Amino acid sequence: MNDPWAARLVETVLRCYPARWRRRHGEEAAELAALLIRDGTPAVSVAWSYLAGAARERLTPRPGRRLTAVACALLVAACSLGISADLLASAAPARAASTSQPRGPAHCRPGSPGLVPGVPPAIGRPRVIIWEGPHGQPC
Amino acid sequence: MAVSRQNSRAGQDVLRRVGEASVLILISLADGPKHGYALIQDIKELADVELGPGTLYGALDRLERLGLIDPLPAEDRRHPYRITAPGADALRVHLDSLERVSAAGRLRLQLGGI
Numbered sequence: 001m002n003d004p005w006a007a008r009l010v011e012t013v014l015r016c017y018p019a020r021w022r023r024r025h026g027e028e029a030a031e032l033a034a035l036l037i038r039d040g041t042p043a044v045s046v047a048w049s050y051l052a053g054a055a056r057e058r059l060t061p062r063p064g065r066r067l068t069a070v071a072c073a074l075l076v077a078a079c080s081l082g083i084s085a086d087l088l089a090s091a092a093p094a095r096a097a098s099t100s101q102p103r104g105p106a107h108c109r110p111g112s113p114g115l116v117p118g119v120p121p122a123i124g125r126p127r128v129i130i131w132e133g134p135h136g137q138p139c
Numbered sequence: 140m141a142v143s144r145q146n147s148r149a150g151q152d153v154l155r156r157v158g159e160a161s162v163l164i165l166i167s168l169a170d171g172p173k174h175g176y177a178l179i180q181d182i183k184e185l186a187d188v189e190l191g192p193g194t195l196y197g198a199l200d201r202l203e204r205l206g207l208i209d210p211l212p213a214e215d216r217r218h219p220y221r222i223t224a225p226g227a228d229a230l231r232v233h234l235d236s237l238e239r240v241s242a243a244g245r246l247r248l249q250l251g252g253i
Contacts, residue, residue, distance in 0.1 A: 021200075027216045028174075028213075028217055028218055029196065031176075031216050032176050032179075035176050036176075036192065041189075046191070048191075049193035049194060050192060052191070052193050052194075053192070053193025053197050056193075056197050057200075
């Protein structure tokens with residue numbers, strides 16, 4: 001390719017193909033582009049054709065790729081379910097606390113949480129607070 | 140998913156869904172092996188269709204996966220391809236089908252007097 005701009009353009013677009021494709025067709029594709037541009041085909045048109053080809057190559061499902069996609073989808077679904085369950089679990093006590101009246105003796109009602117003596121506060125982990133009334137039992 | 144020779148002989152038109160580029164490539168390879176640039180030049184001359192290089196490689200990969208063409212050892216940086224026996228059978232079945240459709244179309248145009 002005499003025009004360095006055209007050569008760079010084609011080279012850049014060829015990088016959009018998967019590595020497997022480039023190993024197989026990369027050199028020949030660059031040479032073919034050079035020949036087509038020499039024959040008068042606009043470099044942009046050649047680059048556009050390769051770009052569309054690269055998109056097709058990446059979007060076309062293949063047996064191995066389909067299996068990977070299914071595995072990824074399952075993993076994402078499992079993660080989403082885990083996160084949703086975690087959110088629900090953490091939201092349920094908060095909802096319960098906001099909608100129900102505090103029951104039990106006054107000293108058992110939340111308001112001034114105190115740490116259980118002898119239990120050091122966790123660093124980098126959620127703090128576990130155990131309400132303990134003056135009766136010595138968790139409320 | 141390679142096409143067996145028996146399948147294409149049974150009259151199943153496997154080329155119906157592969158697209159025009161693939162059919163043109165098979166027609167071009169029918170008279171002997173060719174590499175990418177020669178295919179583009181031949182198809183331009185044969186059918187007045189300018190095949191983009193991206194389309195060409197996509198179609199070549201598809202035809203190879205189907206077992207309709209085979210890559211030959213590389214000459215310099217060029218990889219020639221040749222049509223396989225199932226590829227030739229599939230092309231024959233497809234061309235027969237096109238001929239039938241073409242004949243029916245011409246007949247209907249005659250009958251319609253258009």
